[in-house]
Structures are given as structure tokens and as C-alpha cells.
Amino acid sequence: MSRIPPWLFRKASRRSANIAALLPACRDLQSAMNEFRWLKEHVNSTASASKENLLYRLCRKRGQGYPLQYILGSQPFGPLDVKCRPGVLIPRPETEAYTYHLADLIKAGNLKTGEPGQRLGIVDFCTGTGCIPLLLYSLLYRKFEHLEVVGVDISTQAVSLSRDNIVHNVKLGHLPQPGTNRTLNILQQDIFQDEVIEKLQGRTWDVMISNPPYISRQVWYRGGGQIGHSVRKYEPSLALVPGNDISIPANWEHEDVFYSRLLNIAYNLKPKVILLEVGDEMQALRVISRLSQHKLSTNSHVEVWRDWPDLASSHDEESPLEITMDDGSSRLVSTKGSGNIRSIFIKLDV
Template identity: 75%
Template sequence: MPRIPPWLFRKANRRSPNVAALLPACRDLQSAVNELRWLKEHVHGITRIQQEGLLSRLCRKRGQGYPLQYILGSQPFGPLDIKCRPGVLIPRPETEAYTYHLADLIKAGSLGVGASDQSLGIVDFCTGTGCIPLLLYALLSRRFERLEVLGVDISTRAVSLARANVAHNIRLGHLPSMRPNHTVDILQGDIFQDQILEKLQEQTWDVMVSNPPYISRRAWHYGGGQIGHSVRKYEPSLALVPGDDIPIPTAWEHEDVFYARLLDIASRLRPKAMLYEIGDEMQAVRVISRFSQHRLSVGSHIEVWRDWPDTTPSHEEGSLLETTTADGRSQTVLAKGSGNIRSIFITLGS
């Protein structure tokens, strides 16, 4: 990361010492000014002397890289206000973008779900704060007569926070109040244990979503790729790096092991569509290659979505991703949108 020039620190300090304290994390003056405004709103309500001392401490803490969302306690996510706490991954704008795009495809009827009986079931694995299932519920609740949305996570802390986010957003009016045949729920469970799958197989799941751990151990310990120092220092490795105790299937990389499991889960739940967040283009290529050998690949359609799937790619980005199947054949996959490769979208054959 490039160093901040001294003249920018001097300019920030003329605005306010707190703006200068925020600059190392914000990287530009306008962002620092914006964050200072939010922090001032956060400490509003206590005495002026207390405000000044607390605000100064929070600005220094933020300037050292501590996530703003953990300080403020929440992150906007579409129309929702998602509570954020240390130990649970912070929602990203790229995740919000592909969730919106998925909801638009569902509402347009292009996935072949909910067309006949107006019923839809969505399951989100590794749900964290619950931001994905809550946003999908908010966007789709008026479209379907029957809607069941479920988030699943192994972390007790994440499950507690996700359930709190359900109640919090209903209370704020950002989520529609529950009505007959409409549910959004959070379940604690380990997706590598079959007991939870046996329970899920009792219901119909049309769409399966996951933002699983996908960071390599090397990137986590030494940095690299799209993962920043602040993420490695302050956000939970459980949500980002597959555990060392997870068995690695033949021909799969350690950082890709959740995708191997998710494909096997899909074989049992038989959703019509799957959307998986991934770390980068190289990981997308590896997962697509492994998927080409999976029994689910017969009659399926696969594409990748960039950070902003609704936008037009630049000339340099292109709209196609060249991959190779596991047996060495070349394969061309549609790449939607602009930005970095962010997710893999699969519709399954009947």
C-alpha cells in the first residue's frame, strides 16, 4: 500500500487532529471527514468533555486499522441495518451487490423457481451476520406467497448475532413482520456433519447460497491477494480460512475445501440454483474445473459474477473467463459485470 504523503497529513491536521488520526485507515481526506462525522454521531448524547475524549480515542483506534463497523456497531446492507460485532465477519458491499442481482433474477422468473405455486426456499450456509438471507427475505417477501429463508453457521457468536439482526430489523421496520407461510430463521450447525443435512432434506430448497471460508493459510498468515492487514488482524479467521481439521478431498486445495462440501450438499438438497462467493479468479478457475467432474455438472449452466454484476465490464475485463476442465479440455464461462471475479453462479439441470 502506498505511503500517505506528508502534505496530506498537514492538510488533514488543519481540518482537525481527529481527521489526521483517521487518515492512515481512510487513505483520503474526504473519507476521513465522512468517518469523523459518523463517529461524532456515534458519541452524541454524552457530555461535551466525555465526547471529546471518547471521540479522540475512537479516531486513533480507527486510524490503527480497527474496523469502523465494529466501532459503530452496524453496517448498512441494502435497506437493512446489520449489527456487527468482533468475532463475526463484516458484510461487504460486493456481497450486497450479488445478493441484489440474485434477487432480481429470482423475481424475473429466469431461474425457474416459484413460478407455479409461488413458493420459494432459500438456504445460506456460513451465514455470519445473516446479511444475505435477511436481504433476500426483505427483497422477496412480497413476491412469494410462501417463502422460507434459512441461514446456517457453526459459530455460536455468529448465530446469536444473526438472530439479533432478524429481530433488530423487524423492530426498525426494515424487514416485513412475519406472516403465515413466511419465515426467516437462523440455525446453528456444522455443514461437514451429516446430521444437519438430514434435517434440511425434509424441506425443499430452491436456491442455495454461501460465502464460505476461502482464504489460504499462507495468505492469512503472510498477506497477499485481496485480504488486507486490518482483516487479518481484527476479523475472525473461522469465517475466512478453512480449519486444519477438515479433510481435503483428492485433487482439491485446502482453501477450496468448502466448495467440495457445498457441491456434495447440493447433490442431496437438489436446489435449482447455487451462488458461491469466491476469493479471486484463480480460485474460480479451480472450482469450475473440479465442478466439471462432479455429477451435478450434467446439464448445468455456470457463470461467474464480478464485484458489480449489474454493470458493464470494461474492455480490459472482458465478458468471458477461460477455464480448463479437470480432463484438460478448454471451457469458456460467461463473466458478468465489472470489478474482480467475486462469485460463481450455477443453475442445475433437471
């Protein structure tokens, strides 16, 4: 990361010492001014006896890289106000983008997942704050007479927070009240235990989605890739890095182990659509290559979505990905949208 030039600090200091304190995290003056405004609004909403001192402390805390969402306590996610707390991964705009795109495809009937006005089942693994299942529920609620959306996470903190987010957003009027025919639930389960399959089997799951831990131990401990210092310092490794106690199947990398398990779960639950967030292009290539050897690969259509799947691709982004198979052959997989490689979309004929 490049150093901030002294003239920029001087320019920020002329406006406010607090704005200058935010620069190391914000990197530019406009972003620092925006965050200062949000922090000031947050402080003014508190019952603090010394709002000026509190604002001073929070600006310096934020300037040291502490996530803004943990300070403010929430993050906008579509129409939702998603509560954020230390120990649970902060929702990202790229995750919001592919969730919206998936919902648009479902509503348009392009995926043949459920019929408008009838029944749709969605399960989200490694749900964190619950941002994905809550957003899908809010976007699809009026389209289906019977809607079942379930989020699954191993973390007690994440499950508690995601359930709080349901109550919070219903109270704000951002989320329709779940009822008998339209349900929204969060389960605490370890996806590496077969109990999670037993709990979910017997129901129709049209869509399976997941933003699992996918960062390698080397990147987490040494830095690099798309992960920043602030993420490694303040956000939970449980949500980002597969645990050391998870056994690694043959031909899989440690950072890809969740995808191996998710493909096995999908084989049992038989969704029509699978959407998996990945860390980068190389990981997408590895997972698709392993998918080609999996029982799910029969009659499957695969494409890769970029950060913003609903935007037109630039000339450099239009080329398909070339996947090298174990037998030395290659396969071309189309890409969709603009930005970095972000997720793998799998449509199954089941």
C-alpha cells in the same frame, strides 16, 4: 500500500487532529472527514460523560486499522441496518451487490425458481451476520405467498448476532415480520456433519447460496491478495480460512475445501440455483474445474459474476474465462458485470 504524503497530514491537521488521526486507515481526506462525522454522531448518541475524550480515543483506534463497523456497531446492507460485532465477519458491498442481483433475477422469473405468488425456499450457508438471508427475505417477501429462508452457521457468536439482526430490523421496520407462511430462521450447524443435510432434507430449496471461508493459510498468515492487514488482525479467521482439522478431498486445495462440501450438499438438497462467493479468479477456475468432475455437472449452466454483476462490463472484462480440465481439454465460461471475479453462479436442471 503507498505511504501517505506529509502534506496530506498537514492539510488534515488544519481541519482537526482527529481527522488527521483517521488518515492511516482512510487513506484520503474525504474519507477521513466522512468517518469523523459518523464517529462524532455515534459518540453524541452515547451516554458518555466525556464525549470529547471518547471521540479522541475512537478516532485513534480507527486510525490504527480497527474496523469502523465494529466501532459503530452496524453496517448498512440494502435497506437493512446489520449489527456488527467482533468475532463475526463484516458484510461487504460486493456481497450486497450479488445478493441484490440474484433477487432481481428471481423476481423477474428468469431463473424459474419458484413461481411469483407461490412458494420459494432459500438456504444460506456460513451466514455470519445473517446479511444475505435477511436481505433476500426483505426483497422477496411480497413476491411469494410461501417463503422459507434459512441461514446456517457453525459459530455461536454468528448465530446469536444473526438472530439479533432479525429482531433488530423488524423493530426498525426494515424487515417484514416473519409469519406462518413466510419464515426466516437461523440454524447452528456444522456443514461438514451430515446432520445439516438431514435437518434440511424433505423441503424444497430452490436457491442455495454461500459466502464460505476461502482464504489460504499462506495469505492469512503472510498477507497478500485482496485481504488487508486490518482484516487479518481484527476479523475472525473462522469465517475466512478453512480449519486445519477439515480433511481435504483428492484434487482439492485446502482453501477450496468448503466448495467441495457445498457441492455435495447441493447434490442432496437439489436446489435449482447455486451462488458461491469466491476469493479471486484463480479460485473460480479451480472450483469450476472440480465442478466439471462432480455429479452436479450434468445439465448445469455455469457463469462467473464480477463484483458488480448488474453493471456493464468494460472491454477488458468481457472475455470469458478459460477453464482447463483434468483431461487437458478447455472450457469457456462467460463472465458478467464489472470489477474483480466475485462469485460462481450455477443453474441446475433438476
